[in-house]
Amino acid sequence: MSINIGIxxxxxxxxxxxxxxxxxxxxxxxxxxxxxxxxSLKIKSENVPxxxxxxxxxxxxxxxxxxxxxxxxxxxxxxxxxxxxxxxVIDSYDNHSQIPVHFANVDKAAKQGGKTAxxxxxxxxxxxxxxxxxxxxxLPNGKDxxxxxxxxxxxxxxxxxxxxxxxxxxxxxxxxxxxxxRVRRGEEPELTVRQKHTRECxxxxxxxxxxxxxxxxxxxxxxxxxxxxxxxxxxxxxxxKEKHSELPHGGSVIRTGSSGExxxxxxxxxxxxxxxxxxxxxxxxxxxxxxxxxRMSKRGDTGCKTVFDVAPADLTLxxxxxxxxxxx
Amino acid sequence: MSINIGIxxxxxxxxxxxxxxxxxxxxxxxxxxxxxxxxSLKIKSENVPxxxxxxxxxxxxxxxxxxxxxxxxxxxxxxxxxxxxxxxVIDSYDNHSQIPVHFANVDKAAKQGGKTAxxxxxxxxxxxxxxxxxxxxxLPNGKDxxxxxxxxxxxxxxxxxxxxxxxxxxxxxxxxxxxxxRVRRGEEPELTVRQKHTRECxxxxxxxxxxxxxxxxxxxxxxxxxxxxxxxxxxxxxxxKEKHSELPHGGSVIRTGSSGExxxxxxxxxxxxxxxxxxxxxxxxxxxxxxxxxRMSKRGDTGCKTVFDVAPADLTLxxxxxxxxxxx
Numbered sequence: 001m002s003i004n005i006g007i008x009x010x011x012x013x014x015x016x017x018x019x020x021x022x023x024x025x026x027x028x029x030x031x032x033x034x035x036x037x038x039x040s041l042k043i044k045s046e047n048v049p050x051x052x053x054x055x056x057x058x059x060x061x062x063x064x065x066x067x068x069x070x071x072x073x074x075x076x077x078x079x080x081x082x083x084x085x086x087x088x089v090i091d092s093y094d095n096h097s098q099i100p101v102h103f104a105n106v107d108k109a110a111k112q113g114g115k116t117a118x119x120x121x122x123x124x125x126x127x128x129x130x131x132x133x134x135x136x137x138x139l140p141n142g143k144d145x146x147x148x149x150x151x152x153x154x155x156x157x158x159x160x161x162x163x164x165x166x167x168x169x170x171x172x173x174x175x176x177x178x179x180x181x182r183v184r185r186g187e188e189p190e191l192t193v194r195q196k197h198t199r200e201c202x203x204x205x206x207x208x209x210x211x212x213x214x215x216x217x218x219x220x221x222x223x224x225x226x227x228x229x230x231x232x233x234x235x236x237x238x239x240x241k242e243k244h245s246e247l248p249h250g251g252s253v254i255r256t257g258s259s260g261e262x263x264x265x266x267x268x269x270x271x272x273x274x275x276x277x278x279x280x281x282x283x284x285x286x287x288x289x290x291x292x293x294x295r296m297s298k299r300g301d302t303g304c305k306t307v308f309d310v311a312p313a314d315l316t317l318x319x320x321x322x323x324x325x326x327x328x
Numbered sequence: 329m330s331i332n333i334g335i336x337x338x339x340x341x342x343x344x345x346x347x348x349x350x351x352x353x354x355x356x357x358x359x360x361x362x363x364x365x366x367x368s369l370k371i372k373s374e375n376v377p378x379x380x381x382x383x384x385x386x387x388x389x390x391x392x393x394x395x396x397x398x399x400x401x402x403x404x405x406x407x408x409x410x411x412x413x414x415x416x417v418i419d420s421y422d423n424h425s426q427i428p429v430h431f432a433n434v435d436k437a438a439k440q441g442g443k444t445a446x447x448x449x450x451x452x453x454x455x456x457x458x459x460x461x462x463x464x465x466x467l468p469n470g471k472d473x474x475x476x477x478x479x480x481x482x483x484x485x486x487x488x489x490x491x492x493x494x495x496x497x498x499x500x501x502x503x504x505x506x507x508x509x510r511v512r513r514g515e516e517p518e519l520t521v522r523q524k525h526t527r528e529c530x531x532x533x534x535x536x537x538x539x540x541x542x543x544x545x546x547x548x549x550x551x552x553x554x555x556x557x558x559x560x561x562x563x564x565x566x567x568x569k570e571k572h573s574e575l576p577h578g579g580s581v582i583r584t585g586s587s588g589e590x591x592x593x594x595x596x597x598x599x600x601x602x603x604x605x606x607x608x609x610x611x612x613x614x615x616x617x618x619x620x621x622x623r624m625s626k627r628g629d630t631g632c633k634t635v636f637d638v639a640p641a642d643l644t645l646x647x648x649x650x651x652x653x654x655x656x
Binding site: 020103130132134136139141269270271280284288309316318323324328 | 344347348351352372424427428431448453455457458459460461462464465466467468469512574578587588589592593594595596597598599600601602603604605608609611612613616619634635636637638639640641643644645646649651652653655656
């Protein structure tokens with residue numbers, strides 16, 4: 001039996017989910033919901049209706065799992081609890097410090113509605129979180145490190161675009177290779193923010209703009225750039241379009257720990273991602289976990305979950321025989 | 329409340345489990361069981377009794393999880409089903425082609441006894457299996473590759489030692505760097521056994537032995553060496569002891585898949601291990617999963633399980649609040 005999926009919100013992430021649903025033979029895209037005028041929205045899937053978000057409650061009986069593709073700053077804290085009262089839902093909420101609050105709100109709503117919800121799914125939080133947990137369970141006396149990049153940070157790119165005289169900008173987060181090598185050798189170094197990542201900015205400035213002022217405003221921006229070694233390169237709009245139109249990302253979770261007499265043996269666990277498309281990969285993770293949400297809901301396992309609560313077998317189309325014979 | 333652990337079998341793996349138990353504050357080693365004369369066995373933990381395996385049934389009420397540290401060839405197929413009738417058990421059975429049979433035998437026994445069992449736990453099968461499953465669920469239309477090494481294969485080392493004129497031997501499995509690079513680039517190549525790994529053998533020969541004959545017998549040995557490019561280096565016993573006394577291992581599970589229009593984006597997931605001590609790491613994984621077995625048993629979730637059936641949250645000492653605040 002197919003799992004009927006709804007997509008709520010159709011930006012980069014919504015399109016990534018749409019792409020992934022097509023690659024999963026047990027998934028069926030039922031509708032795309034938008035807060036924009038549905039008539040103005042062109043989606044890639046043929047014969048799938050685009051519906052106004054305000055009409056979503058008419059779709060209660062048709063959707064097994066609703067994948068909410070909103071932003072973490074203001075959309076998801078409102079949307080997910082509201083929708084979890086009537087739908088099994090999943091989101092990619094990534095505001096790490098506010099996760100406990102979001103979890104409590106969604107859990108209350110989902111339990112009220114007898115629904116299953118899963119929050120903070122994607123790659124970080126998501127696959128990286130899983131790997132932090134697995135590695136810390138296996139090497140409890142070790143130390144872990146998360147490196148991001150090389151990849152585009154959309155938040156940092158947006159921050160640069162708000163500076164006067166900037167037409168467009170792209171910011172790459174770059175892990176410091178030497179720091180990663182020290183971690184991989186098991187040195188367990190204490191690393192400052194500056195020692196772990198650098199930031200590379202590509203900026204298209206207005207004609208006649210004071211580039212030195214723009215550069216200074218970028219590198220001194222608190223929280224975003226001041227704590228890092230930041231480089232700023234001015235380029236033309238043509239070069240921006242040609243070389244910086246994609247949204248690659250990735251990174252590594254590395255944990256090292258010791259074992260044996262006198263802790264003489266170093267054990268290194270590394271999980272890494274190299275993604276040509278950040279939103280398409282996040283979409284793929286959401287879709288795999290939508291399968292688990294559907295199964296947990298059918299078993300009556302309601303309330304808010306995270307990736308930590310999902311047994312891996314619930315993510316896959318393969319049955320027990322195939323898993324034992326070919327994957328274990 | 330502590331989890332009371334018994335170790336059944338005290339070879340390299342049993343010692344690895346013992347080392348790991350000490351590093352987990354909720355774990356308590358209750359006894360080590362041996363088929364040898366208990367009086368002849370010296371273990372590292374003080375005040376822990378060494379007990380004859382034949383007396384194990386007297387310990388039924390004292391042990392929460394029994395970690396069975398036997399060999400996969402002949403020990404575990406007998407031991408695990410027998411012990412699963414009376415104990416919650418976990419083993420590292422790694423004979424991939426026979427896993428479905430072993431699973432069925434252990435499942436029947438555990439259900440009979442109302443116990444929880446988990447088989448084929450370690451790093452491969454184990455952590456590598458998990459990563460094959462997670463990656464295939466996220467990138468269903470991709471292809472995965474498992475590379476092992478560089479590390480000591482004890483089975484291959486033993487096979488060399490059985491050759492006439494060989495005093496000692498150590499065999500390293502080495503992944504082919506070029507093949508790994510092709511995989512990481514997303515080429516999804518078809519690779520033969522020979523293209524994925526080479527085998528490096530270090531051999532101590534008897535004085536006057538025909539080294540060329542020994543070399544030939546090694547490199548032509550069916551299944552073990554014939555399908556690979558194998559090098560044989562003769563060394564002295566001193567060099568063997570000095571340079572080859574450890575049991576390092578590791579490897580990588582890499583899955584690549586595509587996303588986006590015309591599959592134009594490549595996504596790469598890689599999980600890799602670099603282990604100074606293979607048995608100590610395997611022991612660490614067994615101990616983390618022993619925690620989950622104990623919890624599943626308390627919830628009445630009986631029968632045979634694999635790593636695929638365990639929600640990650642069951643592996644960790646951290647509670648929900650800590651997981652949401654610090655690990656997600």
